[in-house]
Amino acid sequence: MPKTKQFIMLIVTVLLVTIGLNLTAANQVQAATTPDDTLAQIKKKGVLVMGTSPNYPPYEFQANVNGKQTIVGMDIEIGKQIAKDLGVKLEIKPLSFSSLLVSLETGKVDMILSGLSPTPERAKSVDFTNVYYTESQSIIINRNDAATLKNKASFAGKPVGAETGTLQYDLIKKQMPGAKLVGMGSAADLIMALKTHKVDGVVKGTASATAYATSDPSLATINGDFTTDQTQAGNAIAVAKGADSLKTALNQSITKIQKRHLIQRQYLKTAGKYLKSDDKSTSMVSYWQFFAKGIEYTLGMSIVGIVFGAILGILVAAMRISKTKLLKWIAIIYTEFLRDTPLMAQVLFIYFGLGALLNIPALLAGIIAISVNTSAYISEIVRGGVQGVSDGQYEAAKSLGIKNTDMYRFIIFPQALKSIWPSLGNQFITLIKDTSIVSIIGVTELIYQMGIVQAETYRGVAPIAVTILLYFIIIFTLSRILRHVEKRIH
Incomplete structure (x- = not known):
């Protein structure tokens, strides 16, 4: 009886894996053989679904706006501009960062706009637009440690954290070999680990790192001095493989945003307005x-x-x-x-x-x-x-x-x-x-x-x-x- 049960369970598992592989293969074949009508379908339904992980200020994060919790940030402003250019409404779908790529591959979202770096590994599963924002990488530390932690070499033998699956995670692994890499699922968990001395540093993009340090006087930032190429150091929008019509439209919006310098002149300032903590209560x-x-x-x-x-x-x-x-x-x-x-x-x-x-x-x-x-x-x-x-x-x-x-x-x-x-x-x-x-x-x-x-x-x-x-x-x-x-x- 037990052996028969185990055999049946093995068969069920094999069938599920086979179904999953067949679905993936079918999607790839369909993407390769079906004419791209992604943009036409979005315009037809009148909604552009944007996937994001709203725990990465100033890119995307939750804020209490007029008593209502709202997803705000620089990327949200970019998404609004893109939707406006396309003549559709923007629908924001919050997900964990690790679920973003699979949500795009399975059609749950039309694009990912979430401080995403277009790494070669990710490019195997999705297509990327042009880079819309480029920044350096910083390390957040406790201000009391500023005298001893001055550069990435100072973290030899010390725990350093980053969000799992991010560019920062890979940078620690490749360019801080003496550090003890700690991966976590959210920025909030990393900052808490830093403040409770579970890690000695957190690697994040400079804009996000500065936002955290500005809002919390117990934190400070130092230059990570990481070596990154222009593509990996920047952020791009991810779309499904073969969604060329949508990617072309997104690139047009990105070009317009960059020509008008909207990110520096407007979007970051809008995000910063919600990050200021001096005029809001942090009481539970x-x-x-x-x-x-x-x-x-x-x-x-x-x-x-x-x-x-x-x-x-x-x-x-x-x-x-x-x-x-x-x-x-x-x-x-x-x-x-x-x-x-x-x-x-x-x-x-x-x-x-x-x-x-x-x-x-x-x-x-x-x-x-x-x-x-x-x-x-x-x-x-x-x-x-x-x-x-x-x-x-x-x-x-x-x-x-x-x-x-x-x-x-x-x-x-x-x-x-x-x-x-x-x-x-x-x-x-x-x-x-x-x-x-x-x-x-x-x-x-x-x-x-x-x-x-x-x-x-x-x-x-x-x-x-x-x-x-x-x-x-x-x-x-x-x-x-x-x-x-x-x-x-x-």
């Missing part, structure tokens, strides 16, 4: 709306996920205890595969993998992934509870001529519920915490909102403390409710 109370929105999404996804997860889980459990071998094996494959693969990978597959065939919004993709993943665990909980009911209950019901459906509905399941209720409660609590994973595709749940507050206030620890407290309040309250229900059903 001032950002209650951000946390409230995060709670709304977290609880909403959790409730929907547990409801649909329970329905699907009961159905799978029924299949698992069925006498029909086909249904039983389908249920086994379903539960084993979902429990043996990470939820994060499932979220990414549903949003980007299935998203290549169906236009699934990020929130819906997150709910589907959470519901399906939860159902696999609930099915096993329910199956264990049902099979734990004594055989005498089944025999008594049959001797009385009670139908199977009525037997399970009125006799077996109510008894099983008493024994599985604590496990179901634990699963619900786990589900609430697991919703944080969907922040990777841009769903604005509690962890995502915490990152926004970190970037907005330049405070690393306080937003984390508030988030932990909110999770504790939610889960502690839920635990008390579940315990009360448990006492009532016994």
Whole structure:
């Protein structure tokens, strides 16, 4: 039995990998053989979808504008100008930096405008426009360390951080061989690591580094003195492979922006207006709306996920205890595969993998992934509870001529519920915490909102403390409710 199960799981994995490779190959063939109508399609729908990772001031970041959280920055102003030139509306889709390229490849966004350097590695997957902005690289340090950390050679044997997958990450790896490279997923996490002395320096583009140092008197910047070619040192807009018509239109807008010097004269000044921290409160109370929105999404996804997860889980459990071998094996494959693969990978597959065939919004993709993943665990909980009911209950019901459906509905399941209720409660609590994973595709749940507050206030620890407290309040309250229900059903 175990060997057969492992063999089936291997077959399922091979099939999924094959499907993924075929989808990629099909997309490449289609891009190579289909006439490019990308620009025409964008104009037809009247919307230009821009993918960005809004935690990189002054390029793109979240700010509280008139009581409403808004994505602002230099790149956002460029995106607005491009949309205006094309005669369409601009739709900004926030994503984690690591998800940007795959979102473009799967058609979730039309372009990536997010301080992206056109490296040769990235150019294998996407096409780049002309460079629209060029800057040097700086190292952010704690101001108290300025006497000892004066250049990149000063970091020998010391931890230095950068965002994973960025040009700065590669620069540390290649040009600071004596430093200990630390990669993290967001700029806010890096700055917090610097201020808490987990790293001694953070490498960022000079504009972004200056923005952080200007807004936080405890930080300073030094010249990184990195060697970069003109292309890699600059930022460009990424479009899908073969989207030549869109790339040509974007290059025309870039040329106009550069001729008018709009970035230096206007866009950076607009971004700087939101970065000034002397006239805004960094108290966590001032950002209650951000946390409230995060709670709304977290609880909403959790409730929907547990409801649909329970329905699907009961159905799978029924299949698992069925006498029909086909249904039983389908249920086994379903539960084993979902429990043996990470939820994060499932979220990414549903949003980007299935998203290549169906236009699934990020929130819906997150709910589907959470519901399906939860159902696999609930099915096993329910199956264990049902099979734990004594055989005498089944025999008594049959001797009385009670139908199977009525037997399970009125006799077996109510008894099983008493024994599985604590496990179901634990699963619900786990589900609430697991919703944080969907922040990777841009769903604005509690962890995502915490990152926004970190970037907005330049405070690393306080937003984390508030988030932990909110999770504790939610889960502690839920635990008390579940315990009360448990006492009532016994």
